[in-house]
Amino acid sequence: MTRIGVTVDGSNYSDDVEPRMLLVHYLRERLGKIGTVVGCDTSNCGACTVHLDGSSVKSCNMLAVQADGHEVTTVEGLAKDGELHPMQRAFHECHALQCGYCTPGMIMQSIDLLNDNPNPSEEEIRTGLEGNLCRCTGYHNIVKAVQSAASAGSAGSAASKISTSSTTGGTS
Ligand code: FES
Ligand code: FES
Numbered sequence: 001m002t003r004i005g006v007t008v009d010g011s012n013y014s015d016d017v018e019p020r021m022l023l024v025h026y027l028r029e030r031l032g033k034i035g036t037v038v039g040c041d042t043s044n045c046g047a048c049t050v051h052l053d054g055s056s057v058k059s060c061n062m063l064a065v066q067a068d069g070h071e072v073t074t075v076e077g078l079a080k081d082g083e084l085h086p087m088q089r090a091f092h093e094c095h096a097l098q099c100g101y102c103t104p105g106m107i108m109q110s111i112d113l114l115n116d117n118p119n120p121s122e123e124e125i126r127t128g129l130e131g132n133l134c135r136c137t138g139y140h141n142i143v144k145a146v147q148s149a150a151s152a153g154s155a156g157s158a159a160s161k162i163s164t165s166s167t168t169g170g171t172s
Contacts (some may be wrong), residue, residue, distance in 0.1 A: 009077030046132030
């Protein structure tokens with residue numbers, strides 16, 4: 001077992017984990033962050049995407065111990081005071097989901113995309129999301145949602161880079 005300290009969605013956690021434990025399993029099984037889902041666990045689908053220190057990562061593609069000392073934001077940490085993050089709202093308003101399985105990862109990747117490029121072209125959006133697979137929508141409304149969020153100026157939203165709170169929540 002290895003002791004890690006990690007901030008997730010604004011709360012601090014300190015836990016003993018197996019060195020081989022994947023970050024996505026730590027988030028789901030130890031912290032109950034089941035909004036982050038597993039679609040493949042071979043780093044192909046992007047469903048498990050979260051932010052590590054504000055940048056998107058596939059949480060099935062890194063170990064929980066690699067998150068030690070870092071700040072993780074999941075889709076569950078985006079809404080503030082009962083208000084959806086602008087990207088969540090854009091996905092809702094543009095009907096950018098059907099089964100919704102890819103949606104947490106799509107939203108996290110889309111926020112990262114706009115943080116890097118606040119006014120992407122359609123092609124840049126499609127390229128930016130090519131690591132996230134959707135079996136339902138055909139991607140059209142997902143692209144529209146990202147365009148809508150970009151038009152609304154949601155790039156660089158503070159919600160994607162949550163400041164560390166003093167809340168402590170050990171789960172061991
Ligand atoms: S579950 Fe991580 S990329 Fe598919
Ligand atoms: S909405 Fe079903 S996989 Fe994307």
